[in-house]
Amino acid sequence: MGADAATPADSALVRRSNLSLVLRRFRDEGPRTRARVADETGLNKATVSSLVAELVDRGLLREGQIERLGAVGRPGQVIELDGRRVCGIGIEVNVDYVTALIVDLGGRVVADERLPLDVPALRPDAVLDATADLVARAVSAAHRAGSTPAGVTVAVPALVDVGTGTLRFAPNFGWRDMPVARALAERLGEPPYPIRVDNDANLSALAEHVAGAGAGVRNLVYLTGEVGVGAGVISEGRLLRGSAGLSGEVGHMPLGAGTELCGCGRRGCWETTVGLGALLRMAADPKDPVRDPARDVEDRLTELRRRAEEGHERTLTALRQIGTDLGTGASVLVNLFDPELIMLGGYFAMLGDFFLADMTESLRTRIVDPNATRCEVVLSTLGFSAAARGGAHVALEGVLADPTTVPPAVPEGSERSSSLV
Amino acid sequence: MGADAATPADSALVRRSNLSLVLRRFRDEGPRTRARVADETGLNKATVSSLVAELVDRGLLREGQIERLGAVGRPGQVIELDGRRVCGIGIEVNVDYVTALIVDLGGRVVADERLPLDVPALRPDAVLDATADLVARAVSAAHRAGSTPAGVTVAVPALVDVGTGTLRFAPNFGWRDMPVARALAERLGEPPYPIRVDNDANLSALAEHVAGAGAGVRNLVYLTGEVGVGAGVISEGRLLRGSAGLSGEVGHMPLGAGTELCGCGRRGCWETTVGLGALLRMAADPKDPVRDPARDVEDRLTELRRRAEEGHERTLTALRQIGTDLGTGASVLVNLFDPELIMLGGYFAMLGDFFLADMTESLRTRIVDPNATRCEVVLSTLGFSAAARGGAHVALEGVLADPTTVPPAVPEGSERSSSLV
Numbered sequence: 062m063g064a065d066a067a068t069p070a071d072s073a074l075v076r077r078s079n080l081s082l083v084l085r086r087f088r089d090e091g092p093r094t095r096a097r098v099a100d101e102t103g104l105n106k107a108t109v110s111s112l113v114a115e116l117v118d119r120g121l122l123r124e125g126q127i128e129r130l131g132a133v134g135r136p137g138q139v140i141e142l143d144g145r146r147v148c149g150i151g152i153e154v155n156v157d158y159v160t161a162l163i164v165d166l167g168g169r170v171v172a173d174e175r176l177p178l179d180v181p182a183l184r185p186d187a188v189l190d191a192t193a194d195l196v197a198r199a200v201s202a203a204h205r206a207g208s209t210p211a212g213v214t215v216a217v218p219a220l221v222d223v224g225t226g227t228l229r230f231a232p233n234f235g236w237r238d239m240p241v242a243r244a245l246a247e248r249l250g251e252p253p254y255p256i257r258v259d260n261d262a263n264l265s266a267l268a269e270h271v272a273g274a275g276a277g278v279r280n281l282v283y284l285t286g287e288v289g290v291g292a293g294v295i296s297e298g299r300l301l302r303g304s305a306g307l308s309g310e311v312g313h314m315p316l317g318a319g320t321e322l323c324g325c326g327r328r329g330c331w332e333t334t335v336g337l338g339a340l341l342r343m344a345a346d347p348k349d350p351v352r353d354p355a356r357d358v359e360d361r362l363t364e365l366r367r368r369a370e371e372g373h374e375r376t377l378t379a380l381r382q383i384g385t386d387l388g389t390g391a392s393v394l395v396n397l398f399d400p401e402l403i404m405l406g407g408y409f410a411m412l413g414d415f416f417l418a419d420m421t422e423s424l425r426t427r428i429v430d431p432n433a434t435r436c437e438v439v440l441s442t443l444g445f446s447a448a449a450r451g452g453a454h455v456a457l458e459g460v461l462a463d464p465t466t467v468p469p470a471v472p473e474g475s476e477r478s479s480s481l482v
Numbered sequence: 483m484g485a486d487a488a489t490p491a492d493s494a495l496v497r498r499s500n501l502s503l504v505l506r507r508f509r510d511e512g513p514r515t516r517a518r519v520a521d522e523t524g525l526n527k528a529t530v531s532s533l534v535a536e537l538v539d540r541g542l543l544r545e546g547q548i549e550r551l552g553a554v555g556r557p558g559q560v561i562e563l564d565g566r567r568v569c570g571i572g573i574e575v576n577v578d579y580v581t582a583l584i585v586d587l588g589g590r591v592v593a594d595e596r597l598p599l600d601v602p603a604l605r606p607d608a609v610l611d612a613t614a615d616l617v618a619r620a621v622s623a624a625h626r627a628g629s630t631p632a633g634v635t636v637a638v639p640a641l642v643d644v645g646t647g648t649l650r651f652a653p654n655f656g657w658r659d660m661p662v663a664r665a666l667a668e669r670l671g672e673p674p675y676p677i678r679v680d681n682d683a684n685l686s687a688l689a690e691h692v693a694g695a696g697a698g699v700r701n702l703v704y705l706t707g708e709v710g711v712g713a714g715v716i717s718e719g720r721l722l723r724g725s726a727g728l729s730g731e732v733g734h735m736p737l738g739a740g741t742e743l744c745g746c747g748r749r750g751c752w753e754t755t756v757g758l759g760a761l762l763r764m765a766a767d768p769k770d771p772v773r774d775p776a777r778d779v780e781d782r783l784t785e786l787r788r789r790a791e792e793g794h795e796r797t798l799t800a801l802r803q804i805g806t807d808l809g810t811g812a813s814v815l816v817n818l819f820d821p822e823l824i825m826l827g828g829y830f831a832m833l834g835d836f837f838l839a840d841m842t843e844s845l846r847t848r849i850v851d852p853n854a855t856r857c858e859v860v861l862s863t864l865g866f867s868a869a870a871r872g873g874a875h876v877a878l879e880g881v882l883a884d885p886t887t888v889p890p891a892v893p894e895g896s897e898r899s900s901s902l903v
Contacts, residue, residue: 220851230851280725296722303820304701310817310850315810316736325850389736396731397818399724429731429746430641430651
């Protein structure tokens, strides 16, 4: 429901909230007439006309085809989302790559790019330089496509203070207390769009919940399969963050045999048995090109996949072992969160068909009541782009929540131009 | 905000919702005049007077002292909660005891009782008979105190289908698919009050969140220390239940050495190293009276406590081992849920001062970032009564949500009596 009446003091707030309401309706429900929006929202027609005019002016809506289907009387002008004008930029910095993905308000991927980057081997300054360069290239690409970036969200495999955009602790980077948002804003010359930082698993879970295979599922756990393993948990439709945003750190459950040293400095962590490092160690010798961090991670996994398809014994054995250990840890998550869906992302999604049976078997043996549990395990279809996609989504949420953050496409009058000094 | 206007069709619904609003205000905020309630709720004064009259009639409010503090003009009559008229009954059936606790609407404990009962050794029918007898005695005790039971909630250490009151799986009872609510209703002659069934850890977490040491804490994990170990999780102020009410099954995390067989049929479950059974095995020989399930659990723990206070080496070593293993498992919960508080209930609360240091040490070594985490470990002050208290609370919530479930104390007029056939 919209709000028609307001005191002058909060009328700007009410206007913003109504702009948001109307814009979301066109994004979620598709083209419709002003009269229909008035019916659906309870706002009066004059208010809807004025809100639509402003959203058209800001380039977020446009006039579409005349609606004629069996209509009696004057046909209504159909209005539709103009999704091309603004976009969100999602960036992911992970252990051995950086990714950028540009998604416009209409949900279309405008451009994407991934670079191999051996983050733990580089100084943080060099990583931030490379990330800022990638953001700058993404912003240019957006502008070339006629789209204005509404915001940038950077996904990292880390504990993050979301409020300040500070990375608290990234075990597999060896980073602590890094003001990532601030550092990027400085390198980019204090840009007009907001820069946010968030945990990669949380953003991936959001991406799947909003538009991926987990769309509409109210309880899901998304597992990132990178060098580290993290979880993003959606419970009853909400992303769980915990009291200080530190939740979902599943990679360090003490389930492992304790032989390998974890990035966090401990032994026995789950990710030392199911992370990408564990798979590569089991599947290949140190000099094997699939273990070369300078090569793109997807190319290396494609090579492993080829070997598995050809029946290469060592590769298949390694994958089956990953499946068994993945099931053991996933049983803890099923027993604790009782989700409808466990979604496997990152490398799990690329190779999961070779270990899903072993994982499901080991999972079932450890769930308290496998017959009562309705949980399914599925592979993410967003793969390595999930975190960046979630980041772009968060950036676009800013526009949907407050469309006045997008400036009007055309100056409204000559007398206003003079104030644009 | 209340709602004054309504179509005839939903006016009964609006009236119930306003009765609930007004009753909660008196329960939560204390005595006040009708005029003040009108101010606070936005309901008009005539409506408030009518609602208050109905709540007085149903015995839930009463007239208190005249308010005179500096008042000009006619003094207002102060109205206050009459908490004695209705009560909630919480029952807990656990591995070696059953408990009843009666709490009235004013939050006072009217009566309580605990009986030792060796549940796994008895047939389910015998346990249900004993439980029904205890409910019947509690109902009689409530009536003798002038209070009417608004409902009964039975806590069990089990996966529960809350909607139907069916116990799905209680590993430590050896029970499956037991329609507990139905079985009790039959034994009690289909009583007028509702009988609900819920998980013991969930009810304990609610009790602590509502009125215990965890009051007002938005993220907490409550751990039950019984033969089994379960968790109730409050996240951002809400009890997490999962997709089918099966969440919080922490006792079966595969963290143990794998020597002892768990009630669930597996080995390596966390509760085989930290449950009451593990403590008793480590601290005493099989013939020791502290291992006799026919004796009251609190008496046995008091004896163990006495030994620990006297410096008995085997008891102290056992307790320190419990602390270490408790910290290992609790670290998983901190890494996954990021709570402000871990609350220890059941036997953990009675003996925790002997192992809290060991637990905290082992917890800190496994938390991903112990410096960023603000989590504290505290002992429940509700102890073994927490689950029953949570159950009584749930029963009383029914009255607060719909005060019309409490019949008027006095017939309103003779012409209405004739319709009470």
